[in-house]
Amino acid sequence: MKAERAESIVCELAIPTVVGTFVARYSAKGLCELNFPSRAKPEPGKAGRKAEVPAEVRRWHEQTSRAVQLLVGGKPASDLPPLDVSRGTEFQQQVWEAMRKIGFGRTSTYGELAKAIGRPKAVRAVGGACGANPIPVLIPCHRVVAGGGKLGGFSGGLDWKRRLLGAEGLLVPEGGE
DNA sequence: GTCACCTTAGAAG
DNA sequence: CTTCTAAGGTGAC
Numbered sequence: 001m002k003a004e005r006a007e008s009i010v011c012e013l014a015i016p017t018v019v020g021t022f023v024a025r026y027s028a029k030g031l032c033e034l035n036f037p038s039r040a041k042p043e044p045g046k047a048g049r050k051a052e053v054p055a056e057v058r059r060w061h062e063q064t065s066r067a068v069q070l071l072v073g074g075k076p077a078s079d080l081p082p083l084d085v086s087r088g089t090e091f092q093q094q095v096w097e098a099m100r101k102i103g104f105g106r107t108s109t110y111g112e113l114a115k116a117i118g119r120p121k122a123v124r125a126v127g128g129a130c131g132a133n134p135i136p137v138l139i140p141c142h143r144v145v146a147g148g149g150k151l152g153g154f155s156g157g158l159d160w161k162r163r164l165l166g167a168e169g170l171l172v173p174e175g176g177e
Numbered sequence: 178g179t180c181a182c183c184t185t186a187g188a189a190g
Numbered sequence: 191c192t193t194c195t196a197a198g199g200t201g202a203c
Contacts, residue, residue, distance in 0.1 A: 091200085125184095144183075150184090153182080
């Protein structure tokens, strides 16, 4: 069964936080993408069009905003909006689902996730799925570290991975341990 | 078809 | 201990 690729985006909204402004995108099914703050200043124009946003999406955005703000602030978020991951492949969706089970303040490794989805040898593929994760933070790809206490990589910038792990009270490997 | 990627276990030197 | 190799899945070229 093929995932629907051409899922249209309903709208794009900004999420101001103490570490910058995230940008969330919604489809008709829920949150489909979340981006880390970019260097560029947020565009008030786009974020200011909330009046044209469907009530349902506004409700989701409220949950998303709260969740993101809690997480960057070092607190667990329990109230999440529906996540639309329909553009991911079956494999990627399995990986993302497994990642969401990693509790707040806990970590897992690429190897463990690979085992969890029944593909113990697909460790690199898991890494690839993490990199393809459209909704970082809410889908905690930052809680997935490499084995042996190594941090591993991060598409959005290792800086974010460290910051998020640090916010959850986790020791960030830095070459010593 | 080929290559690069958020990896890792195992064999060789 | 360090270095090299092979293996999974996916998207860009």
